[in-house]
Amino acid sequence: MDLLKPNKEDLEHLAQLYVICNTPHFLYRKFRNDGITKNISDFPTEKIISALLKLGSEGVSNINELAYFYAVYISLTLKDDYENVRNFYNKEGSIGFEWFPEIKSIYLTSTIPSNSFTISFQDMNYAPTVEVIQFQNKNQYETLIELNISSK
Amino acid sequence: MSLIILTNNAIYEENKQSIHLQSSVGNNIPNYQTKELSQFEINTFDFYPKKYPFIQFKGQPTPIYNCHGFTFASKRTNIYTRDIRSILREDSYIQIARDNILPGDIVLYVANDGSGDIPHTGMLIQIDKTIKPEILYILGKWGKYKEVIHPALVCEYDNCNLEFWRNNHGFVKAE
Secondary structure (H helix, E strand, O other): OOOOOOOHHHHHHHHHHHHOOOOHHHHHHHHHOOHHHHHHHOOOHHHHHHHHHHHHHHOOOOHHHHHHHHHHHHHHHHOOOHHHHHHHHHHOOOOOOOOHHHHHHHHHHHOOOOOEEEEEEEOOOOOEEEEEEEOOOHHHHHHHHHHHHHOO | OOOOOOOOOOOHHHHOEOOOOEOOOOOEOOEEEOOOOOHHHHHOOOHHHHHOOOOEEEOOOOOOOOHHHHHHOOOOOEEOHHHHHHHHHHOOEEEEOHHHOOOOOEEEEEEOOOOOOOOEEEEEEEEEOOOOOOEEEEEEEOOOOOEEEEEOOOOOOOOEEEEEEEEOOOOOOOO
16 A cells, blocks of 8 residues: 555545534544554554645545545554654644544544543542553553552 | 645635524524536536435535535535534424424434534424334435435434424423
């Protein structure tokens, strides 16, 4: 598969999915579960990002290309590479497509990175609270585990 | 590095516009019309009529309104999912139990993944009781595609729970 030259059948398939989406959340779910998006996500993150930049600089001129653009964008959400994907989503700014901001928002609010753990506790007002704590390396992870255990 | 999408035709965002739209209590309802897709492009799609040969596709494809705009804005514009619940509240809709539904009631397809998303809405137009279990026919709009008359459970919007609502201005008795 060539990221920059998808075949016609794939383009048409993605466009068929795209055209019946009423909401960005539905598009996000449909595309993430689609085989073509999954295939795109097999590429390294940096290759997907550079493909997005290249495709973006060229622009899209029809619905097939637009749907493919969404697929490449959403494929990043399947990567186990939270930091880089988050950084890219937060840096890119001037995207004109209607649902990119929502897709970014869904990803950032629903994804728990693999290098993290979740702590559930009650706050001072006894309200249930959940916090996601990320660690950058093994030492930090062990320290956080220690702190977590000693706080119980 | 920012990603700037320039197209040969137009920047899609520039094609967006909204209209004056309010709930019955006078609050503005955010909305947008888009001309993102040309008629020519959408007309090339014959995929869904082939996939669903027993479903009736109505009218022409248009991105001017989505299913929520069909259901709550008289086909004039697109409405966001996040505003559906407030529209139901401000327009005095009441939820109808499955046993009490009637043609004309609104149906919401609520995603069962806990996201609160409502990927599809439409209007119940017929209840076929000659078959058991009875078949509910929904008139709705599929995204930027066409209006569709489809059995409630035969459509692209899977993994959803159905909710039925009726507009009952000034009448608060639960049914």
